[in-house]
Amino acid sequence: MKKQMKILDAQDKELMTVRKIEREGNALIIRGKIFGAMPMVAKLTPAEARAAFSLLDMKTILFLLSFLFRR
Structure with missing residues (x-):
């Protein structure tokens, strides 16, 4: 299975599938x-x-610091 990330809208419908993030x-x-x-x-x-x-x-920055460790 290929690695990918989905970005969802407010109704949990797929807006975008990200397949690759790279530096240019x-x-x-x-x-x-x-x-x-x-x-x-x-x-x-x-x-x-x-x-x-x-x-x-500041509240959002603190949330982002813990974001990857949430379920």
Whole structure:
């Protein structure tokens, strides 16, 4: 079985299947399919990653630290 990650909407329906995350220069490239059909390649730059962190409050940061250890 291939490794993959699913991103779900609020009704637990699949929005995106991520098949690969890789580095390209200073960016992260995310490859997958949207709605199980449309291939997609997304790029996350360092500036956009910093912008994402600015959206987080302390409570969410603490949650993220424990996120991988939850069921």
